[in-house]
Amino acid sequence: MAEKAKIAILISGRGSNMAALVYAGKSADCPFEVMLVASNDPDAPGLALAQAEGIATFAHPHKGLSRDAHDAIMHDAIVGAGAEYVVLAGYMRILSDGFVQKWSDRMLNIHPSLLPKYKGLDTYQRAIDAGDRVAGCSVHLVTAELDDGPVLAQTEVAILPDDDGDRLASRILIAEHQLYPSALAKYVTRESDPEWILAQLRERALALEESHERASFGAPGWRVGSETTGKYFAYFAQSHHGEASIALLVKTTGIDEQTALIDADPDLYYAPKFYGKSGWIAIRLDTGQTDWDHIADWLRKSWRMVAPKRLTNMIEIANQF
Structure with missing residues (x-):
């Protein structure tokens, strides 16, 4: 098997998508391996999970720093870990243009809607309020404009008659955990496709x-x-x-x-x-x-x-x- 692609995952909270990627990476035939889990919040619960799984972690709070200064610190940590790709998994920071440019075509994000629908927040309730038959999630490349990069993969999730935002979100999260590892695996092996x-x-x-x-x-x-x-x-x-x-x-x-x-x-x-x-x-x-x-x-x-x-x-x- 070819050498595995090396990824860094950025989180801000519990890191459930990060966990899905970490466990997918344990498979012998997975084409990527997690080199680093990093956060802007030293108390992010996902860091403890990553440490328990033997993954290197890094955290640096963003308070008191300019966006560029904090992104530079995160960039140095990612490069120092030997990562080739950056994967955002609930990273609640708007990234600077300079950081996005440095990782152009090598940074992915997952978003809880069927992009280009419902960029930004509160995507579940917006889909319900619009009377949509389905909602879902999308994996996309990160560009300077929020939730606007090329879509790599999507999964539709049916909206049930009695759904509220929380119930719909819980099913979409299951879909995210399935979609993100497979989309990432396909992307990092694209140059042999x-x-x-x-x-x-x-x-x-x-x-x-x-x-x-x-x-x-x-x-x-x-x-x-x-x-x-x-x-x-x-x-x-x-x-x-x-x-x-x-x-x-x-x-x-x-x-x-x-x-x-x-x-x-x-x-x-x-x-x-x-x-x-x-x-x-x-x-x-x-x-x-x-x-x-x-x-x-x-x-x-x-x-x-x-x-x-x-x-x-x-x-x-x-x-x-």
Whole structure:
């Protein structure tokens, strides 16, 4: 099994979602492990539970500190624990923009509504008062705007005829305890998920001028130019032609460059069976450590090799200004 993702959990109270994550992390096949439970309240009951389970804890009160100053203290504790992701579990603090930026795409939160409905507080009663048939919970990425980041997963919970806010909240909490560990596990393993990888490639390839997608020998490929005369500049390879890895195939200047790349980093590059003799190179995308800026650069380079002169000339002219 691949090395587990290291997470820090931030709480302000009893930490029931934190406990669900801690116990999920005890499973041998869970892809994450809890490195730290931290709080803005030294008396938060969840800290004692984490300590009893052998999890490192940290607490620092926020009173008397600016938001930025307190967030800096929490950030240092998280980094010191070796965490790669921050997971909010009842952390009752609005985070500073600087903290959110530092953990962009690596900080998750769970919210007791079916976002984008009912951001903020009192979500249970608001759903009942609105006459909704279902309520629920959402796991989302944290952005600077409260409860507004991309939703990763949701669970619906039926609203019963005699529900009040407390009764509905107790059932939604059960759903939260189920949803949060599974959503987190899926998120921290996303870079080995073929569908997620393909989506990242597709977004970057189709952002290039006059590019379009067309399958080739059963694999997604991207071309530049018209539908009739366009030329391929990239392919997505997943267990294709007998190769086990997931990779991006792009053009090089020829066999010499291909050989030099493989010699320099054989864990990243290899010669694809079907296209290798033509000087194409395969770049592995299933290592869990893909540098997507590097991939974007390769897509652009390969695109330029086959793009019509009118396009490359226009870009060169634009770059002069």
